[in-house]
Each structure stands twice: as structure tokens, then as C-alpha cells.
Amino acid sequence: MVMATDPSTKYVPYRAVPFPAGYTRQWPNKRNTSAPRWLSTDLRDGNQALVNPMSNTAKLELFKVLLQIGFKEIEVAYPSASELEYQFVRSLIENNEVPDGVALQIITPARPDLIEKSIASLAGAQHAIIHLYNAVSPVFREVVFRNTKEQTIELTLNAVRLVKELTEAETSRSGTKFTLNYCLETFSQTEPEFAVELGNRVLEAWGKATPDDKVIFNLAATVECAPSNHYADQASSCNQYSVEYFGTHINQRDSVVLSIHPHNDRGTAVAATELGLLAGGDRVEGCLLGNGERTGNVDLITLALNLYSQGVSPHLDFSNLSEIVALVCRVNEMAVPTRYPYAGSLVFSAFAGTHQDAIKKGLDSQEKRWLAVDRSGEGIKSWSMPYIPIDPKDLGYSYDNLIRVSSQSGKAGAAYVIKQSLKLELPRRMQVSFYGIVQTMAEKTGNEMTVSLIVETFKKTYIIGAKPLGRLHLESYRLFPSTPDAQSSPMSYSDDMLTFVGSSNDLATVTPLRLEGQLSVDGTVRLIQGSGATPVLAIIDALQSSLGIQLVAGEFAAHAVDTKTCSYVEMHLSTDSPSKSGVGSVWGVGISSDVATSKCRAVVSAVNTLIGSKELPPAKRVYQRPSILNRIESGSWLGIVRLRAGHAPCDTQRNRAANAGGVVMILSWFYFLLF
Numbered sequence: 001m002v003m004a005t006d007p008s009t010k011y012v013p014y015r016a017v018p019f020p021a022g023y024t025r026q027w028p029n030k031r032n033t034s035a036p037r038w039l040s041t042d043l044r045d046g047n048q049a050l051v052n053p054m055s056n057t058a059k060l061e062l063f064k065v066l067l068q069i070g071f072k073e074i075e076v077a078y079p080s081a082s083e084l085e086y087q088f089v090r091s092l093i094e095n096n097e098v099p100d101g102v103a104l105q106i107i108t109p110a111r112p113d114l115i116e117k118s119i120a121s122l123a124g125a126q127h128a129i130i131h132l133y134n135a136v137s138p139v140f141r142e143v144v145f146r147n148t149k150e151q152t153i154e155l156t157l158n159a160v161r162l163v164k165e166l167t168e169a170e171t172s173r174s175g176t177k178f179t180l181n182y183c184l185e186t187f188s189q190t191e192p193e194f195a196v197e198l199g200n201r202v203l204e205a206w207g208k209a210t211p212d213d214k215v216i217f218n219l220a221a222t223v224e225c226a227p228s229n230h231y232a233d234q235a236s237s238c239n240q241y242s243v244e245y246f247g248t249h250i251n252q253r254d255s256v257v258l259s260i261h262p263h264n265d266r267g268t269a270v271a272a273t274e275l276g277l278l279a280g281g282d283r284v285e286g287c288l289l290g291n292g293e294r295t296g297n298v299d300l301i302t303l304a305l306n307l308y309s310q311g312v313s314p315h316l317d318f319s320n321l322s323e324i325v326a327l328v329c330r331v332n333e334m335a336v337p338t339r340y341p342y343a344g345s346l347v348f349s350a351f352a353g354t355h356q357d358a359i360k361k362g363l364d365s366q367e368k369r370w371l372a373v374d375r376s377g378e379g380i381k382s383w384s385m386p387y388i389p390i391d392p393k394d395l396g397y398s399y400d401n402l403i404r405v406s407s408q409s410g411k412a413g414a415a416y417v418i419k420q421s422l423k424l425e426l427p428r429r430m431q432v433s434f435y436g437i438v439q440t441m442a443e444k445t446g447n448e449m450t451v452s453l454i455v456e457t458f459k460k461t462y463i464i465g466a467k468p469l470g471r472l473h474l475e476s477y478r479l480f481p482s483t484p485d486a487q488s489s490p491m492s493y494s495d496d497m498l499t500f501v502g503s504s505n506d507l508a509t510v511t512p513l514r515l516e517g518q519l520s521v522d523g524t525v526r527l528i529q530g531s532g533a534t535p536v537l538a539i540i541d542a543l544q545s546s547l548g549i550q551l552v553a554g555e556f557a558a559h560a561v562d563t564k565t566c567s568y569v570e571m572h573l574s575t576d577s578p579s580k581s582g583v584g585s586v587w588g589v590g591i592s593s594d595v596a597t598s599k600c601r602a603v604v605s606a607v608n609t610l611i612g613s614k615e616l617p618p619a620k621r622v623y624q625r626p627s628i629l630n631r632i633e634s635g636s637w638l639g640i641v642r643l644r645a646g647h648a649p650c651d652t653q654r655n656r657a658a659n660a661g662g663v664v665m666i667l668s669w670f671y672f673l674l675f
């Protein structure tokens with residue numbers, strides 16, 4: 001047994017903040033309604049924790065990105081740590097890398113030799129923040145420094161006095177403005193009264209804090225060792241033991257900035273910071289993606305975007321989050337977990353069926369809502385999306401990854417992918433049918449069904465594409481009115497009329513139609529013929545008699561796709577009676593710029609699936625591809641002859657092209673004979 005059976009024999013729990021009797025906590029009723037002051041310590045706390053600390057070139061690259069994001073306070077180095085660190089600060093100043101309004105922060109321990117070197121590094125800076133630190137909790141006082149409380153105060157004040165002296169000298173030399181940031185390292189484990197006493201003595205020693213030139217007190221949760229509600233209690237407005245105790249007891253509160261520096265040992269740094277801010281924190285120190293010692297500093301991206309998702313501007317710009325993430329990962333030689341808030345590659349992806357269904361519905365309804373706002377000019381385009389707390393587009397992501405399909409997915413997932421990729425809005429029952437196909441594949445492979453795999457499966461299943469994939473292919477067809485008196489007048493269909501013909505279940509009756517066509521069956525082209533009240537019924541009739549099967553049409557739907565129409569038809573063999581949910585029926589899809597053709601193609605697409613590998617009766621009439629002379633005689637190339645004969649049919653595009661070709665050819669011959 002390695003873990004203790006009774007860990008209480010080894011670990012001492014945190015001590016609750018002893019609120020006075022009858023005290024009501026203030027922080028639970030507060031909200032964060034504005035952004036705090038941010039300090040990025042990526043180049044210091046982040047850097048000191050790396051396996052391979054950044055080169056100065058990498059640090060400069062990251063520094064520039066921090067500026068782009070909008071940080072106004074950046075801790076750039078621990079100048080006394082090495083010549084490299086020192087030189088980094090110098091190069092920023094000497095190469096004018098620091099824009100106006102941006103303060104450089106450097107850190108120094110409370111050791112005179114190191115303070116001197118640190119302040120020297122800042123000569124000539126416009127505005128510098130000296131981050132002076134020493135650990136003040138009992139265990140550090142006793143074990144690390146072997147100091148009493150008084151000695152700890154003395155060590156601190158000596159350091160503050162030295163910082164004051166050296167910075168004042170530098171200000172008179174170069175005009176640099178200095179701010180003191182005194183960090184009570186291990187504050188969260190320190191007796192609150194002692195922390196306040198120390199803070200007040202620092203203020204006294206500094207002696208010049210004003211509301212316009214405040215002293216920062218950095219209250220570090222150097223090690224996170226209690227839950228975030230405890231941190232909030234520490235930070236609450238209790239008059240006894242708290243950060244705000246610090247805030248309410250420290251002298252000159254209006255001349256003090258309370259800064260929070262939480263680490264993430266318990267994985268709750270973000271929560272602790274948010275509660276710490278509720279409880280009076282003004283400023284936050286942290287790193288991008290939570291880099292930093294051990295489990296890291298608090299993640300500034302998560303904090304900022306949490307605020308953003310509440311409608312509060314963080315004043316930090318993460319519009320190109322994936323680029324920022326890539327850069328941080330590169331310079332820090334680290335990876336971001338796929339589930340990491342906002343930045344992980346899967347955080348805006350839903351694999352689970354019910355999530356996908358909700359997101360798809362959410363997107364559809366939001367599109368309509370936003371369109372209404374655009375049209376009326378009233379209301380706001382508010383984000384209200386199941387499962388997705390903020391608009392991925394705000395962070396520079398597309399919606400492509402929103403829905404990812406696996407065996408855990410439902411019908412909406414595959415339907416969403418088809419809509420995004422092919423602009424096809426599958427009818428609900430067809431979604432169920434296609435989902436079954438996709439799920440079987442996903443289960444078989446055990447892998448994700450990628451967008452390209454789903455699209456390929458869709459095209460294969462419904463025989464869509466330039467190259468005929470199935471056993472059946474409708475080469476061409478013509479429709480004629482089949483009533484005796486309408487015989488001589490050509491039946492030409494406008495889209496409107498065909499929409500009427502094909503409406504709902506496509507069974508509305510108009511003038512009966514006769515269909516003649518050429519159907520390729522397993523590579524042999526046969527002539528087909530059928531009649532019916534609508535193009536769909538006519539082609540069904542033709543297929544039935546040619547293929548020797550009895551077909552029943554079910555649901556039908558169609559919609560426009562750019563300049564084309566996409567038709568969907570559900571069919572089954574009369575011998576199979578499908579269940580209510582559609583099991584037993586198949587769907588077909590047809591796309592064409594001609595509405596009737598899209599319907600006929602949809603029927604052929606469905607029948608392709610229905611026949612499977614079934615043996616088919618031989619062709620009654622095989623189509624003989626005519627020789628050139630036959631073609632001339634039959635008028636196939638002389639489409640003009642057919643036109644004159646009054647047989648102008650509703651034809652496939654290919655036949656129209658042949659007719660046009662015929663006309664051009666005849667005109668060419670005339671030209672050739674005359675000249």
C-alpha cells in the first residue's frame with residue numbers, strides 16, 4: 001500500500017477562515033462586470049518553469065504577441081538570474097521594443113545584490129514595475145529563512161528601502177517611472193494579520209503611495225492548497241482573516257492595487273481567481289494556457305474568455321486563438337490537451353448524437369433569428385446555442401469542426417455534414433436512413449467518420465457524381481403528353497408546373513405522361529417506356545416494366561441548390577413493407593437544373609439501391625447506338641428534323657445539346673455547299 005489508508009495522519013487540512021459569528025459572506029452575491037488589470041508573466045514565471053527556457057529570440061517573439069493581444073503590463077525577466085535574462089531586458093529598452101503605455105515588470109528576490117542588478121537592467125525604460133518578493137508564511141519563515149516575524153519584516157523593509165533608493169536615483173538619471181509591486185509570496189498560507197502588518201510597514205517604508213501612483217500588493221497563492229471558496233473567503237470582506245481583510249485593513253486602500261497570483265495545484269486556479277476578483281482583487285498575474293511552475297499559473301486565456309462569454313470585454317484580443325496557441329506551444333515546447341478550455345482542438349466539437357442534434361437545431365434557429373435582426377434592424381444578434389458557450393468564429397475558428405461523426409453520433413451529425421459540404425437538406429426520414437448507413441460503417445471501423453468519408457459514402461449510396469457508380473444509369477429520357485388530343489402538342493415543362501406535379505407525394509394528376517428513355521443496366525443500354533400522371537410515376541412505371549419489379553414510392557421532397565434542384569424520394573419494393581420509421585425503404589437523390597430530371601434521377605438512384613445485386617430480367621428492347629448514317633437518318637444529329645416533326649420533348653440536357661449540335665451541323669453543311 002503506497003497511499004495512506006488514513007491520509008489525515010499525514011496531511012493537515014486547511015483551516016477555515018474564522019468568520020465572526022453572524023457574518024454574511026459578501027462575495028457570493030457579487031459579479032465580475034469589468035476586466036481586471038492583467039499582467040502576463042509568461043516570460044518570467046512561465047519561462048522559469050520550462051524544461052528548456054526560451055531563447056531571447058523566442059522571448060521577443062512571444063513578447064510581441066503579448067503586445068498584440070493587448071497586455072499593458074508584462075513581466076519580462078528575472079534579470080539577476082543570468083546574463084541572458086539581463087540582456088533581454090536591455091534589448092527591449094535599447095531597441096525600442098516597448099510601446100508607449102506598456103509597463104515592463106521584472107522580478108527580484110529581497111536580496112540587496114540581486115536588487116541592484118535587477119534595477120540596473122531597467123535603466124532608460126519608460127515605465128517599470130519592480131516586483132520584489134519574499135515568502136512570508138510560517139513554513140518559509142521557519143524552514144527556509146529561519147527568521148522570526150520581526151526578522152522577516154526587517155528583511156522586507158531593507159529591500160523596499162533599497163529599491164526606493166535605487167529607483168529614485170535611476171528616475172533622476174533617465175526619467176524612468178517606477179512602480180513598486182511587493183509580493184507576499186505564499187500569502188495564501190500566511191496569517192492574515194501578519195500579511196496586513198507587513199503590507200502596512202511596506203507602505204510606510206515606501207512612503208509615497210498615492211491614488212495616482214499606487215503600490216501593488218501581489219497576494220500570491222504560490223501553492224494552491226485549499227478549495228477556491230476558501231480562497232474567496234480569504235479574499236472576502238470579512239474583517240478578520242482575508243485578502244480583503246488585507247484590502248480593508250491595509251492603510252491607504254485607495255493608493256493600493258490588490259493583485260492576485262494564483263497557481264493551479266488543485267486544478268482550480270481559474271475559479272480561485274474569479275472568486276478572488278469578486279472578493280476585491282484588482283489585478284491578475286498569470287500565463288497564456290496556464291504555463292508556469294508545477295501545474296502552472298492561472299490561465300489568462302480562460303479567464304479572459306470566461307469574462308467575454310458573460311458579455312464583459314476582457315480588453316484582450318484572442319481573435320486568432322489558434323495562431324496564439326500554436327506559437328505558445330512552439331516557444332514553450334509544450335502541447336495543449338485537446339479538451340483544454342477554448343484552446344483545445346476538440347472543445348468546439350460534438351461527437352454525441354443528442355449534442356449534435358441540439359447544435360444543428362441551434363444553428364438553424366439562430367440563422368433565422370439573426371436574419372430577422374438584419375432585416376428589421378432591431379434586436380441584437382445574441383448567441384444562444386446549445387452546448388457551445390461562445391461563438392467559435394469570435395476566436396477565428398470556423399464551424400467545420402462543430403459536429404464530428406463517430407459511432408456515438410446520431411442522424412443530425414451526418415445530416416449536418418452533408419448540409420455543410422453539399423448544401424443538401426436531407427428530409428428527416430432520410431436522415432435516419434443515411435445515419436444507419438454511416439453508423440454501420442463507424443461501428444465496423446471503430447473510427448471517426450470524417451467529413452470526406454461521410455460525403456464519399458453519401459455519393460456512393462445515392463449514386464451522385466459525374467461518373468455513374470451504380471448498376472442503373474438514366475442515360476436520357478423524353479416525356480410526352482399521352483392523351484390523344486394532346487398528342488401533337490409538345491409537352492414542355494416549366495419549373496413551376498413541375499413543382500406542382502411533384503408537390504408533396506408527387507401524386508397530383510395532370511395530363512397523363514408518357515416517358516421514353518434509355519437506361520443503362522449493368523453497362524447495357526436498354527430502351528424503357530412508361531406512363532403516369534407525373535414524371536415520377538412515369539419513370540417508376542418504365543422501371544417496373546423493364547426491370548420486372550414492383551415499386552412503391554413513399555415520401556418525396558425537393559429544394560433548390562444554387563441554380564439546381566435536388567429531389568429526394570423514398571421507395572420500397574411492393575413485396576417489402578417498411579416499418580413506420582422507414583426501415584425497409586431506401587432513399588434516392590437526384591440533382592439537376594431541370595426539376596423533372598432531378599426527380600427521375602432520384603427514383604433511379606433509389607431503385608439502384610433497391611435492386612442491390614438482384615438478378616434482373618433481360619432487356620425487352622436494347623438500344624442500338626446508331627452509326628453516323630443511321631444517326632443522320634434517325635435525326636439524332638439532325639435534331640432540327642425532330643423539332644420540325646413536332647416531337648419537341650421535355651428532354652435531358654444531353655439531348656438538348658444533341659439537338660443544338662444538329663442545328664449547328666446542318667448550318668455548317670449549308671455554308672459548305674454554298675461557298
Ligand SMILES: CC(=O)SCCNC(=O)CCNC(=O)[C@H](O)C(C)(C)COP(=O)(O)OP(=O)(O)OC[C@H]1O[C@@H](n2cnc3c(N)ncnc32)[C@H](O)[C@@H]1OP(=O)(O)O
Pocket residue numbers: 045048078080081082108109110111114133134135144145185222293
Ligand atoms: C515563487 C517564485 O516563482 S519566485 C521566482 C523564482 N525564480 C527563480 O528562482 C529563477 C531564478 N533564480 C535564480 O537564478 C537563482 O535562484 C538566483 C540567481 C536568484 C539566486 O541563486 P543563488 O544565489 O545560487 O541562491 P539560491 O538559488 O540557492 O537561493 C536560495 C537562497 O536565497 C534566499 N532566498 C530565496 N528567496 C528569497 C527571497 N525572495 N528574498 C531573499 N532571499 C531569498 C534563500 O533563503 C537562500 O538563502 P541561503 O543561501 O542564505 O540559505
Ligand SMILES: CC(C)C(=O)C(=O)O
Pocket residue numbers: 045133183185186218220221222223261263
Ligand atoms: C514570486 C511570486 C509572484 C510567485 O511567482 C509565486 O508566488 O508563485
